Amino acid sequence: MAVPFYRHALSPACSDRVAAVLASPFLTSGPQGVRVEEKLRGFFGVQHAKLTSSWTQGAIATLLALDIGPGDEVIVPAMTFAATANVVRLVGATPVFVDVDPATLLIDHRLVAEAVTPRTRAVIPVHLYGQMVDIPALRKAIPASVRIIEDAAHCFEGKRNGRRPGQDGDAAIFSFYATKNVTCGEGGAVITNDPDLAAALVQTVLHGMSAGAAQRFQGGTYRHWDIARLGTKANLPDLLAVLLEPQIDGIEAQLARRERLCARYEAELANTPFTWPIIEAGVVSARHLFPIHVPDGQRDAVLQALGQAGIGATVNYRSVPCLTLYRTSGAIPDLPVSRRWGEGTLSLPLFPDLRDEEQDEVIAVLRAQALAINPPETMRRAEPALV
Numbered sequence: 001m002a003v004p005f006y007r008h009a010l011s012p013a014c015s016d017r018v019a020a021v022l023a024s025p026f027l028t029s030g031p032q033g034v035r036v037e038e039k040l041r042g043f044f045g046v047q048h049a050k051l052t053s054s055w056t057q058g059a060i061a062t063l064l065a066l067d068i069g070p071g072d073e074v075i076v077p078a079m080t081f082a083a084t085a086n087v088v089r090l091v092g093a094t095p096v097f098v099d100v101d102p103a104t105l106l107i108d109h110r111l112v113a114e115a116v117t118p119r120t121r122a123v124i125p126v127h128l129y130g131q132m133v134d135i136p137a138l139r140k141a142i143p144a145s146v147r148i149i150e151d152a153a154h155c156f157e158g159k160r161n162g163r164r165p166g167q168d169g170d171a172a173i174f175s176f177y178a179t180k181n182v183t184c185g186e187g188g189a190v191i192t193n194d195p196d197l198a199a200a201l202v203q204t205v206l207h208g209m210s211a212g213a214a215q216r217f218q219g220g221t222y223r224h225w226d227i228a229r230l231g232t233k234a235n236l237p238d239l240l241a242v243l244l245e246p247q248i249d250g251i252e253a254q255l256a257r258r259e260r261l262c263a264r265y266e267a268e269l270a271n272t273p274f275t276w277p278i279i280e281a282g283v284v285s286a287r288h289l290f291p292i293h294v295p296d297g298q299r300d301a302v303l304q305a306l307g308q309a310g311i312g313a314t315v316n317y318r319s320v321p322c323l324t325l326y327r328t329s330g331a332i333p334d335l336p337v338s339r340r341w342g343e344g345t346l347s348l349p350l351f352p353d354l355r356d357e358e359q360d361e362v363i364a365v366l367r368a369q370a371l372a373i374n375p376p377e378t379m380r381r382a383e384p385a386l387v
């Protein structure tokens with residue numbers, strides 16, 4: 001039985017929602033997006049929300065809005081998706097990589113504090129796999145002038161000590177990419193409680209223009225616009241925004257299903273050589289991915305066995321400073337926790353309607369692989385006799 005890595009849960013009924021947008025005058029950012037932004041403000045308990053065309057564009061718009069650019073440094077974890085570092089490069093600033101905690105794989109606050117220099121403008125902690133970084137603790141570890149931009153691409157539903165993304169950082173950025181917990185194919189959002197950042201973002205998501213399309217035509221009379229700062233093109237069209245609302249309404253049920261699947265993986269893989277990050281007390285993980293670590297350089301063999309069985313698996317992630325672009329551009333220190341995790345990790349199928357029999361198949365292949373890596377005691381004891 002083939003088991004996909006991910007199967008989206010958008011139903012054909014969504015086409016009615018898209019049809020309603022097609023029947024309206026507004027295809028790009030308009031009233032539907034405004035409704036979703038309202039919903040995001042309510043869900044996260046923050047003052048401002050801006051839908052964007054992706055996490056990447058939202059992050060570029062945020063960095064531009066904070067005037068972060070050439071000569072500035074931004075601290076990022078080595079264990080993340082490359083986009084977290086790429087956006088820093090794309091605005092002309094320098095990403096400074098730090099290693100992660102070996103138990104949680106979240107950015108190590110102590111190493112962040114050590115990496116701060118007079119050029120440091122921001123840090124981008126990543127709520128990896130759905131577990132939130134302790135933002136108040138990170139805040140205490142660094143100078144007040146350093147902005148905290150949360151990479152919440154994995155963490156729409158997550159909480160730590162009752163606090164959600166965006167409540168304690170300067171901004172949090174989400175991704176609604178095709179395989180994320182909430183998706184509209186491609187999309188994202190930036191939330192913040194900072195009124196100055198919010199006002200600048202309105203411009204940096206739209207070329208730097210002083211008025212969006214909806215405002216330019218308000219009242220039926222053309223209004224002139226100006227550009228006072230550089231912006232990118234990061235707005236989300238209503239055609240896509242309209243897909244998000246029902247998913248936000250049903251989010252707790254979807255999280256409960258993924259939580260159950262994760263608990264099953266953890267129980268069934270408990271006595272194998274495979275390991276996975278711990279989830280700390282006080283954390284509700286958004287359970288975006290279920291990564292395991294395969295020891296003894298056997299990761300690619302396990303990936304191959306899963307592939308041959310028709311099971312979708314991916315790698316999240318190889319350590320970013322180990323990728324060719326970063327390895328060959330400047331002296332980057334070895335960050336061993338991220339490197340070793342990246343050399344051994346793979347992610348298993350995880351999505352709300354993964355069926356039990358599909359998950360059983362994944363578990364069966366992994367248990368067989370575990371035996372190959374770690375022969376049972378009887379075989380081990382027999383070994384010396386064979387020599």
Ligand SMILES: *Cc1c(COP(=O)(O)O)cnc(C)c1O
Pocket residue numbers: 053054055056057080081083084126151153154174175176177187188
């Ligand atoms: C998916 C992802 C991104 C990029 O999101 P896009 O919407 O594709 O730009 C950034 N950071 C992390 C951790 C991600 O998983």
